[in-house]
Amino acid sequence: MEQDDRPTEERPVDRRTFVTQTILAACAGAPILLLGGVIRLPVLNGVQEGEASEAYDPTGHYYGMGVDIDKCIGCGRCVEACKTENDVPRDAHHFNTWVERYVINGEDEVTVDSPNGGIEGFPPTMAEKEIRRTFFVPKLCNHCANPPCVQVCPVGATFQTRDGVVLVDEDYCIGCRYCIQACPYGARWFHPTKHVAQKCTFCYHRITQGLLPACVEACPTGARVFGEIEHRATPLARFTRMNEIQVLKPYLNTKPKVYYANLDGEVR
Amino acid sequence: MPQQVSRLALLFAVGVAVLIGARLVLVPKTFGQFGHYRGAAVDSIAARPIKYASHQVCAGCHEEVHEKREEGNHRGVACEVCHGAQSAHVADPTGIKPPAPRDRGFCPLCHQYNPSRPTGFPQIDPVTHNPLTPCIRCHDPHAPVPPRTPSECGACHGQIARQKVASRHVDLRCTTCHGVPEQHKITPQAVRPTKPSDRKFCGKCHAPDAVPPAEVLYPRGMVRMIPAVAREIPRVDIDTHGGRYLCWQCHYPHYPEK
Numbered sequence: 001m002e003q004d005d006r007p008t009e010e011r012p013v014d015r016r017t018f019v020t021q022t023i024l025a026a027c028a029g030a031p032i033l034l035l036g037g038v039i040r041l042p043v044l045n046g047v048q049e050g051e052a053s054e055a056y057d058p059t060g061h062y063y064g065m066g067v068d069i070d071k072c073i074g075c076g077r078c079v080e081a082c083k084t085e086n087d088v089p090r091d092a093h094h095f096n097t098w099v100e101r102y103v104i105n106g107e108d109e110v111t112v113d114s115p116n117g118g119i120e121g122f123p124p125t126m127a128e129k130e131i132r133r134t135f136f137v138p139k140l141c142n143h144c145a146n147p148p149c150v151q152v153c154p155v156g157a158t159f160q161t162r163d164g165v166v167l168v169d170e171d172y173c174i175g176c177r178y179c180i181q182a183c184p185y186g187a188r189w190f191h192p193t194k195h196v197a198q199k200c201t202f203c204y205h206r207i208t209q210g211l212l213p214a215c216v217e218a219c220p221t222g223a224r225v226f227g228e229i230e231h232r233a234t235p236l237a238r239f240t241r242m243n244e245i246q247v248l249k250p251y252l253n254t255k256p257k258v259y260y261a262n263l264d265g266e267v268r
Numbered sequence: 269m270p271q272q273v274s275r276l277a278l279l280f281a282v283g284v285a286v287l288i289g290a291r292l293v294l295v296p297k298t299f300g301q302f303g304h305y306r307g308a309a310v311d312s313i314a315a316r317p318i319k320y321a322s323h324q325v326c327a328g329c330h331e332e333v334h335e336k337r338e339e340g341n342h343r344g345v346a347c348e349v350c351h352g353a354q355s356a357h358v359a360d361p362t363g364i365k366p367p368a369p370r371d372r373g374f375c376p377l378c379h380q381y382n383p384s385r386p387t388g389f390p391q392i393d394p395v396t397h398n399p400l401t402p403c404i405r406c407h408d409p410h411a412p413v414p415p416r417t418p419s420e421c422g423a424c425h426g427q428i429a430r431q432k433v434a435s436r437h438v439d440l441r442c443t444t445c446h447g448v449p450e451q452h453k454i455t456p457q458a459v460r461p462t463k464p465s466d467r468k469f470c471g472k473c474h475a476p477d478a479v480p481p482a483e484v485l486y487p488r489g490m491v492r493m494i495p496a497v498a499r500e501i502p503r504v505d506i507d508t509h510g511g512r513y514l515c516w517q518c519h520y521p522h523y524p525e526k
Contacts, residue, residue, distance in 0.1 A: 075378040134384040159305030169309035205316040220345040
């Protein structure tokens with residue numbers, strides 16, 4: 001092997017030294033990167049924007065809804081209230097909440113319909129003698145504890161608040177509609193003029209002020225119950241305790257927070 | 269330090285600076301405040317305008333109506349179900365007045381008969397139930413009560429009621445022959461009215477020496493007996509007439525032949 005007899009300073013860096021030094025430098029640089037991520041919150045954000053309201057503490061709440069199928073009369077007042085409260089376009093394709101009619105005939109064939117969400121009522125479908133059983137099922141976003149729509153959002157525009165409500169950030173949504181595809185309950189829709197994904201907010205602007213969601217306020221028979229899941233002394237806790245509770249599509253492990261009582265096995 | 273290393277370090281530093289700079293510009297201020305989302309979005313969603321003022325707010329001014337409603341059958345029906353979203357009226361009580369649906373089209377949204385509705389929920393057929401009469405003429409929407417028997421029976425048993433008014437039994441109340449438990453008005457399928465079970469029941473009027481009950485002799489609240497009524501009642505020998513058949517197996521009590 002040829003001996004390199006030049007002084008050490010003039011000797012070119014051999015491969016081993018180069019690799020070692022590069023790795024060392026990278027290790028030294030990494031904390032800066034990590035630091036960048038950590039200090040971003042307090043320093044790089046500048047002035048933080050305040051909470052929704054001084055009195056409201058989202059960490060002290062965890063919301064859910066109960067729906068009693070035996071009480072729903074299919075009047076569509078919840079759909080009307082929701083469209084009014086949340087400025088939902090008044091056409092037959094966009095709903096935060098809607099009412100479905102299940103009709104099961106003598107041959108056990110299931111027909112499900114929801115003419116205009118049920119907002120104008122339900123015209124008769126088949127002769128009454130052919131009907132074996134029939135009922136209404138109000139539907140809305142289930143505000144899943146394990147929401148697939150939030151998982152798939154590529155930009156973090158849909159999220160779960162600390163009080164358990166799944167919301168869409170209208171200003172940040174890029175309108176890719178991936179969440180609409182991901183929702184197994186069909187609860188999301190695409191706003192025709194804003195071009196962003198939209199959904200039920202549990203009327204977040206109302207519940208943070210201590211009011212009930214518009215659909216619950218408008219339900220004339222008390223078929224909808226809204227409240228805290230984790231506090232024992234609430235109407236919802238009583239509802240879940242007194243009724244046999246089912247959720248929609250439990251096998252998907254989405255952990256819905258809309259609880260149905262007296263739900264027929266045919267409901268999907 | 270070898271030149272290459274210092275150059276690399278410089279390049280690295282520039283890269284890190286560009287990255288931090290890009291994050292500063294591109295990532296919204298409050299992103300990551302509570303999670304992988306813009307914290308400020310929660311505030312802007314919470315700040316949306318409220319349209320339904322809620323019935324507690326209504327009760328603040330309309331105390332009388334509120335108390336009446338709280339005690340009636342519409343106690344669970346919030347004001348804005350019928351009167352519409354009224355936060356504008358709350359902001360300007362004199363300028364903006366809430367609408368009140370007074371026509372027949374509104375009440376059937378809930379009360380029109382629909383087989384999908386739960387059993388026992390009060391339902392009518394708007395075609396036959398007092399046609400063309402506004403609902404509020406008979407029912408107070410703030411505290412609705414079903415009209416008392418017998419007119420109440422006709423609301424559901426319209427066909428029978430229409431036959432009965434054209435028959436000789438016009439002045440008999442439904443309750444003359446049927447025992448109607450209060451609960452029948454609430455859960456009509458579960459609690460059914462009673463029916464007469466033997467010939468002796470018809471014999472109370474139609475036996476040769478029977479003295480008909482007062483409500484038959486003094487129909488429609490009359491104070492003087494109409495002699496013709498008692499005289500015109502067909503009399504038969506209850507024990508032998510019709511052989512082994514019960515009265516209503518040959519005669520239809522809601523429309524007995526003349």
